[in-house]
Amino acid sequence: MPPLSRNMIRLAFLNCWLGMTIASFILATKGQPDFWSGRAWQWLPAHINLLLVGWMLQLSLGVAYWILPRLPWTLTKRGRVEFAVFAAFTLNGGVWSFSGGYLVFPHSPWLPLIGVTLQFLGVCAFIIHALPRVRPTFVPKKESSRS
Amino acid sequence: MPLLARVFVRIALINLLIGFGLWIIYQAHQASLIGGTWYALHPIAIHYITVGWLTQLIFAVIYWMFPIVNRETPYGVVWVSWLGFLSLNFGLFVRAIFEVGLSQGWSGEAGLGLVGAAVLQWSGITALVLTSWNRVRHRGGSA
Numbered sequence: 449m450p451p452l453s454r455n456m457i458r459l460a461f462l463n464c465w466l467g468m469t470i471a472s473f474i475l476a477t478k479g480q481p482d483f484w485s486g487r488a489w490q491w492l493p494a495h496i497n498l499l500l501v502g503w504m505l506q507l508s509l510g511v512a513y514w515i516l517p518r519l520p521w522t523l524t525k526r527g528r529v530e531f532a533v534f535a536a537f538t539l540n541g542g543v544w545s546f547s548g549g550y551l552v553f554p555h556s557p558w559l560p561l562i563g564v565t566l567q568f569l570g571v572c573a574f575i576i577h578a579l580p581r582v583r584p585t586f587v588p589k590k591e592s593s594r595s
Numbered sequence: 596m597p598l599l600a601r602v603f604v605r606i607a608l609i610n611l612l613i614g615f616g617l618w619i620i621y622q623a624h625q626a627s628l629i630g631g632t633w634y635a636l637h638p639i640a641i642h643y644i645t646v647g648w649l650t651q652l653i654f655a656v657i658y659w660m661f662p663i664v665n666r667e668t669p670y671g672v673v674w675v676s677w678l679g680f681l682s683l684n685f686g687l688f689v690r691a692i693f694e695v696g697l698s699q700g701w702s703g704e705a706g707l708g709l710v711g712a713a714v715l716q717w718s719g720i721t722a723l724v725l726t727s728w729n730r731v732r733h734r735g736g737s738a
Contacts, residue, residue, distance in 0.1 A: 449662065449733050457731050461724045464650070468720040472713040475690065479697075479709025499645070507653065 449514055450526070456510030456536050463502025463543060470495040470551075490554040494547035501567055502543040509535065509574050516581040531577035535570040542566030597670060600659040603651055603680045610647030610687070614640050617691075635698035639691045646716070647687050651680065654723045661730035671726050679722030686715030 449457075470491050477488040519527045526532070542563045549559025596604075618640040624633040658676060663669035670676065693701075693708030 449731070454731050454733070458728065461728060461731075465720060465724045468717055472717040475713035475716075476710045479693070479706030479713070481706075483710075504649065504653075 452529070452532060452536060453510045453514040456506055456513065459536075459540055460503050460507040460510060463498045463506065463540075466547075467495050467498030467503060470498065470547075491550055493560070494550040497543055497546045497563075502540070502547075505571075506536075506539055506543075509539070512574075512578060516578060517583055517585040519580060527580050528577045531573045535574035535577065537570075538566045538573065539570035542568075542570060596659055599670075599673065599676055599680070600655045603655040603658075606680075606684060607648050607651040607655060610643050610651065610684075614643030614648060617643065632698055633695075635694045639694055642690070643687060647684065650720075651683065654680070654727060657727050657730060661727070662732050662734040664729050671729055675722050676726045679719045679726065681719070682715050682722065683719030686712045686717075686719055689715060 470488075473484060473488040474492060474495060477483045477486055513526070513532050518525045542565070544563070545566060546560045546563025549556060549563060553559060617636045620629070621633055621636040621640060623629050624631065624636070658670060664671045689708060690712035693705050693712060696705050696708070
């Protein structure tokens with residue numbers, strides 16, 4: 449498992465745990481409305497973003513980087529790796545900006561806007577990396593014993 | 596495929612059916628085909644599909660497929676994984692019961708059931724993340 453995949457999958461686990469922790473506060477507030485002064489409800493977008501993008505999407509991308517057919521004629525064997533690295537940084541930066549905005553500054557729209565823009569850039573970058581790898585697996589031709 | 600993975604992939608499939616079944620009831624209620632107060636089914640359906648199906652399937656396949664910890668204990672601390680999956684599923688079930696109950700007018704003390712469901716699900720996910728963390732490694736090498 450390449451280092452970038454390991455890092456993306458571990459970050460996905462971290463985002464999963466953060467998203468579920470926020471979810472626990474929201475669910476507890478549903479049951480006991482006075483819990484945490486009811487503030488947990490404004491964290492709902494952060495919960496959704498951390499889990500849908502930070503956990504599920506990032507896990508898929510991390511495994512895709514590992515599993516997709518390699519490009520053996522390229523120096524890195526996985527093609528345009530720099531785009532995948534950029535995607536990892538911007539995706540996580542975007543998720544944490546978006547979520548941090550709702551957690552810390554719930555009435556300001558700017559951090560969520562920056563966050564979702566970064567996430568979009570990250571997705572575009574990963575598509576640029578991955579598209580050439582969506583191909584039949586390269587199998588080297590065996591030399592004929594008769595020739 | 597190890598026993599734990601088999602059990603929880605099957606439970607994930609059942610959760611998927613439950614999620615869509617509840618969603619159908621919710622939409623039928625929205626279309627006024629059935630009476631009563633069933634708005635609580637919407638978040639329950641969403642969570643049965645995203646947590647009970649998707650997240651549980653992901654962790655079950657990670658348990659099965661990811662590089663082993665070592666030859667003696669290939670899947671790590673197995674009882675913690677069992678506890679994690681059971682806690683997650685039981686938390687979902689408790690949430691469903693008490694969320695519907697509260698919407699049907701159960702007393703305010705029933706809200707403690709939702710707090711319990713939150714604790715169960717959080718404990719389950721924490722256990723699963725901890726046991727899966729060690730499996731994110733280079734096959735045959737170090738983390």
